[in-house]
Amino acid sequence: MEAYLIAxxxxxxxxxxxxxxxxxxxxxxxxxxxxxVGFFCIGAYAAAILSTAGSMPIAVGLVAGMLxxxxxxxxxxxxxxxxxxxxxxxxxLGFSETVRLVITSEGWLTKGVQGIPGIPKLIDGxxxxxxxxxxxxxxxxxxxxxIAFLRIVKSPFGRMxxxxxxxxxxxxxxxxxxxRFKIQVxxxxxxxAGLSGGFYAHxxxxxxxxxxxxxVTFYVWMAIIMGGVGRISGALVGTLLLMGFLxxxxxxxxxxxxxxxVEMASIRIGAVxxxxxLFTIYRPQGLMGDYTRRK
Amino acid sequence: MAFWIELxxxxxxxxxxxxxxxxxxxxxxxxxxxPNAATGDTMTVGAYGAxxxxxxxxxxxxxxxxxxxxxxxxxxxxxxxxxxxxAQRSNVALLVASIGLAFVxxxxxxxxxxxxxxxxxxxxVRPWRIGDVPVHPNDLVLAGACATILAIxxxxxxxxxxxxxxxxxxxxxxxxxxxxxxxxxxxxxxxLLAGAVSASAGIVAxxxxxxxxxxxxxxxxxxxxxxxxxxxxSPVGAVVAGLLIGVxxxxxxxxxxxxxxxxxxxxxxxxxxxxxxxxxxxKLEGAR
Amino acid sequence: xxxxRRTILQAGASALALGLAPQGAFAQAEAYRIGALNPVTxxxxxxxxxxxxMIFAAVDEVNAAxxxxxxxxxxxxxxxxxNPQSAVLAAKKLIEVNKVNAILGTWSxxxxxxxxxxxxxxxxxxMHTSGAPALSxxxxxxxxxxxxxxxxxxxxxxxxxxxxxxxxxxxxxTMAFNNASGIGNTQGFKKAWEAKxxxxxxxxxxxxxxxxxxxxxxxxxxARPDVIVMGSFLPDTTIILREAxxxxxxxxxxxxxxxxxxxxxxxxxNEATEGVISVDSVANEQSASFARYDAAYRKGQxxxxxxxxxxxxxxxxxxxLALAIEAAGPGAGTAQINAKIREVANPxxxxxxxxxxxxxxxxxxxxxxxxxxSSVLDFDEFGDVTPDFGVFFITKGQLERxxxxxx
Numbered sequence: 003m004e005a006y007l008i009a010x011x012x013x014x015x016x017x018x019x020x021x022x023x024x025x026x027x028x029x030x031x032x033x034x035x036x037x038x039v040g041f042f043c044i045g046a047y048a049a050a051i052l053s054t055a056g057s058m059p060i061a062v063g064l065v066a067g068m069l070x071x072x073x074x075x076x077x078x079x080x081x082x083x084x085x086x087x088x089x090x091x092x093x094x095l096g097f098s099e100t101v102r103l104v105i106t107s108e109g110w111l112t113k114g115v116q117g118i119p120g121i122p123k124l125i126d127g128x129x130x131x132x133x134x135x136x137x138x139x140x141x142x143x144x145x146x147x148x149i150a151f152l153r154i155v156k157s158p159f160g161r162m163x164x165x166x167x168x169x170x171x172x173x174x175x176x177x178x179x180x181x182r183f184k185i186q187v188x189x190x191x192x193x194x195a196g197l198s199g200g201f202y203a204h205x206x207x208x209x210x211x212x213x214x215x216x217x218v219t220f221y222v223w224m225a226i227i228m229g230g231v232g233r234i235s236g237a238l239v240g241t242l243l244l245m246g247f248l249x250x251x252x253x254x255x256x257x258x259x260x261x262x263x264v265e266m267a268s269i270r271i272g273a274v275x276x277x278x279x280l281f282t283i284y285r286p287q288g289l290m291g292d293y294t295r296r297k
Numbered sequence: 298m299a300f301w302i303e304l305x306x307x308x309x310x311x312x313x314x315x316x317x318x319x320x321x322x323x324x325x326x327x328x329x330x331x332p333n334a335a336t337g338d339t340m341t342v343g344a345y346g347a348x349x350x351x352x353x354x355x356x357x358x359x360x361x362x363x364x365x366x367x368x369x370x371x372x373x374x375x376x377x378x379x380x381x382x383x384a385q386r387s388n389v390a391l392l393v394a395s396i397g398l399a400f401v402x403x404x405x406x407x408x409x410x411x412x413x414x415x416x417x418x419x420x421x422v423r424p425w426r427i428g429d430v431p432v433h434p435n436d437l438v439l440a441g442a443c444a445t446i447l448a449i450x451x452x453x454x455x456x457x458x459x460x461x462x463x464x465x466x467x468x469x470x471x472x473x474x475x476x477x478x479x480x481x482x483x484x485x486x487x488x489l490l491a492g493a494v495s496a497s498a499g500i501v502a503x504x505x506x507x508x509x510x511x512x513x514x515x516x517x518x519x520x521x522x523x524x525x526x527x528x529x530x531s532p533v534g535a536v537v538a539g540l541l542i543g544v545x546x547x548x549x550x551x552x553x554x555x556x557x558x559x560x561x562x563x564x565x566x567x568x569x570x571x572x573x574x575x576x577x578x579x580k581l582e583g584a585r
Numbered sequence: 586x587x588x589x590r591r592t593i594l595q596a597g598a599s600a601l602a603l604g605l606a607p608q609g610a611f612a613q614a615e616a617y618r619i620g621a622l623n624p625v626t627x628x629x630x631x632x633x634x635x636x637x638x639m640i641f642a643a644v645d646e647v648n649a650a651x652x653x654x655x656x657x658x659x660x661x662x663x664x665x666x667x668n669p670q671s672a673v674l675a676a677k678k679l680i681e682v683n684k685v686n687a688i689l690g691t692w693s694x695x696x697x698x699x700x701x702x703x704x705x706x707x708x709x710x711x712m713h714t715s716g717a718p719a720l721s722x723x724x725x726x727x728x729x730x731x732x733x734x735x736x737x738x739x740x741x742x743x744x745x746x747x748x749x750x751x752x753x754x755x756x757x758x759t760m761a762f763n764n765a766s767g768i769g770n771t772q773g774f775k776k777a778w779e780a781k782x783x784x785x786x787x788x789x790x791x792x793x794x795x796x797x798x799x800x801x802x803x804x805x806x807x808a809r810p811d812v813i814v815m816g817s818f819l820p821d822t823t824i825i826l827r828e829a830x831x832x833x834x835x836x837x838x839x840x841x842x843x844x845x846x847x848x849x850x851x852x853x854x855n856e857a858t859e860g861v862i863s864v865d866s867v868a869n870e871q872s873a874s875f876a877r878y879d880a881a882y883r884k885g886q887x888x889x890x891x892x893x894x895x896x897x898x899x900x901x902x903x904x905x906l907a908l909a910i911e912a913a914g915p916g917a918g919t920a921q922i923n924a925k926i927r928e929v930a931n932p933x934x935x936x937x938x939x940x941x942x943x944x945x946x947x948x949x950x951x952x953x954x955x956x957x958x959s960s961v962l963d964f965d966e967f968g969d970v971t972p973d974f975g976v977f978f979i980t981k982g983q984l985e986r987x988x989x990x991x992x
């Protein structure tokens with residue numbers, strides 16, 4: 003049992019990095035990034051390719067994944083940030099699908115739809131010990147991300163991006179260029195997603211394009227909306243809730259055997275939808291409350 | 298030459314489906330002012346509705362009407378129970394809620410109809426040949442149906458009093474309110490219309506392909522792209538842009554292949570947004 | 586196919602009954618725990634619940650015959666959602682929480698590739714129905730604990746080539762769904778076909794969920810092929826064949842059996858499917874084991890057993906595994922049981938068609954060769970089955986088996 007719990011916690015910790023990235027982008031800066039899974043995918047594939055075909059140490063792949071995801075965010079930022087925010091949502095969604103198409107098509111590099119098996123583990127070995135060490139490693143990355151996050155919020159940069167979210171025109175009037183700050187935030191969030199992708203690849207051990215569908219992005223959105231937009235505690239609690247909810251349905255079926263697995267799959271997606279609707283209408287501040295003043 | 302004409306026709310046919318779904322998106326986007334991600338799943342509702350109607354009566358017309366009514370009801374329910382309550386909120390809230398609605402609709406369809414494919418049992422016909430180019434009679438019917446739907450939408454918007462009020466709200470919501478236009482009656486009609494149009498798109502897609510709970514969602518991204526390329530709030534623009542995207546995708550396949558063609562709708566959208574942010578047929582809009 | 590609630594209830598009830606049954610004859614030995622990890626939802630959903638149910642049915646059969654080596658079999662079921670991430674967590678749950686000794690019935694290659702490292706670490710067996718060649722060899726099958734009950738995509742491709750030769754086709758083209766299985770089929774065909782000194786005229790790989798496949802078809806048809814070899818699934822095959830018919834193409838088709846099935850005929854009608862060649866690994870239809878499986882499947886799913894080849898495979902998995910446990914004797918671990926699998930399933934041995942029959946023969950000190958419901962079930966050195974292929978022609982809306990191809 004404890005090894006299974008550790009497995010869930012590892013996956014949760016991997017998703018927390020995604021949630022933190024989105025919290026930075028949406029919660030703090032108001033960027034509606036609907037292409038989060040694209041950066042996650044870049045990080046995962048960079049780690050997978052470098053550690054298998056490239057025979058590089060794992061750390062190199064992780065760092066490369068962060069850098070590449072961050073780099074990919076720059077052109078998206080340059081182009082898309084001149085757009086209305088709902089257009090930005092659609093453009094980023096299109097971006098993540100394009101990333102998936104490139105991964106699918108460029109088989110010489112990515113092995114296309116066959117996927118890349120045999121990605122080495124973060125820490126080799128069998129049993130609870132190595133699993134705990136992996137959890138510690140990913141957890142450590144989480145703590146670093148949270149510390150970085152807090153420093154950003156308290157810095158002049160943090161005050162600036164929140165000002166952009168609350169009143170972009172006022173920021174412009176002060177002679178600052180909001181676009182530059184937005185691109186930096188987009189890159190930071192993408193770097194976190196890239197790191198998350200790298201951990202994911204090394205943990206699951208196999209990547210293929212169909213693991214990077216937009217549903218992953220929506221799961222992360224659900225997590226931060228449930229937890230509370232713009233709060234670190236919201237990202238943590240929301241992600242835990244999300245995983246509890248996704249994994250809990252396995253046990254729910256043991257309790258309610260009259261629900262078939264097929265129905266359970268529909269119910270699972272329906273519950274995600276219902277949570278999104280209800281939270282948006284009745285508790286827009288999320289469980290942990292929103293410390294921002296966004297309406 | 299025949300090769301390119303055939304590709305062109307393929308593109309037009311694919312574009313009709315994209316254009317119809319974009320038509321619904323652009324109506325909502327122009328008047329309720331947010332990208333409605335539930336459009337895809339409303340399409341699916343329409344397809345299942347039509348399937349049931351068609352099976353019960355063996356008439357495609359009755360089936361189509363059943364589907365359109367089902368879509369209109371879903372559109373209205375979505376407005377009444379969800380979007381109405383979010384009217385004063387940011388468009389992100391509306392977008393997120395529409396994704397939620399999309400998932401709920403898909404879940405209901407999945408539980409009710411299962412996940413295996415269903416098809417419209419229609420007779421298959423061999424094509425006519427004009428020169429070297431095969432022309433499917435069914436495609437002409439579909440094109441006619443799309444033209445009719447577009448004409449109906451156009452007539453409602455331009456020839457009826459409620460249509461004039463809808464356009465007034467689209468142009469300037471604040472001014473419309475001051476002029477005494479009741480937003481809720483305009484919105485009710487809008488959502489009924491948008492639901493019925495999505496449903497028609499779903500029915501066309503369902504006839505051309507197969508009906509499954511995921512079918513509408515899969516068409517959403519090109520439809521969004523078409524709505525933006527055509528210019529938000531422009532029905533003609535949405536259909537023309539849908540056709541354009543279909544044609545560009547198919548005519549480009551000899552050069553880019555069958556995987557990257559999907560990315561072209563995204564690319565086209567990006568280019569249009571950079572060069573002409575209001576889209577091909579969009580009106581100039583002020584700052585939001 | 587719809588999953589009706591009653592069957593699930595039954596499955597649940599039989600699981601409960603197993604859990605609660607008085608230990609009786611089994612009081613001595615610990616139960617052998619089987620993880621049923623099937624694609625109940627997602628792309629594999631047309632097959633998954635039938636696969637799970639046949640695991641339960643076969644386990645009931647084994648337990649009714651007194652269990653294997655004095656051990657009762659016990660099943661824990663979970664859903665992969667046909668998605669690697671979900672499958673990994675499900676497998677972790679089965680291994681860690683339910684402490685299973687073997688995982689049976691993973692379906693898509695992506696899922697099996699993601700699960701097999703966990704199985705290697707936990708020193709348990711994996712029996713799957715995936716086609717990807719990578720599953721045969723290290724690193725995936727490093728310990729030889731992976732068994733494949735489905736022909737590899739490669740073998741399917743070779744069978745396609747044999748059929749094309751036999752039918753006298755000269756100008757084939759291929760169309761493949763862009764995933765590992767689809768491309769595996771057409772590339773297997775191409776390799777085998779070109780090895781015979783022939784050429785493939787056109788190849789198209791298409792994306793799923795398109796509103797139309799006409800441009801894809803046009804490219805293939807422009808080469809004027811006499812046959813199109815498909816690596817496809819049901820929905821896309823439905824759309825492509827319909828569009829091909831409506832654009833007036835006169836071309837023959839060779840299609841894997843999971844796509845060219847009665848549902849396809851029902852969707853398109855007799856005229857558009859006339860002459861389509863459907864290829865499937867031969868279910869061992871004349872055998873007594875198939876009859877047993879078929880009866881169980883009809884009882885649970887109210888459909889003929891032949892409609893779900895994968896369910897026949899999961900049924901065989903349990904029987905094969907149980908016979909190996911029986912042969913290995915009481916208290917055997919994974920390595921000893923693994924060593925017995927080929928011994929009980931491959932030739933040079935008395936043919937047996939059920940667990941009870943095999944158990945009796947083993948008790949009499951004989952060597953046995955289990956002949957399965959899904960195929961004669963002989964494993965090569967990679968743990969892959971090497972089935973023959975049935976070649977079906979669709980004639981007036983009926984699938985008609987004309988001959989069998991041996992590779």
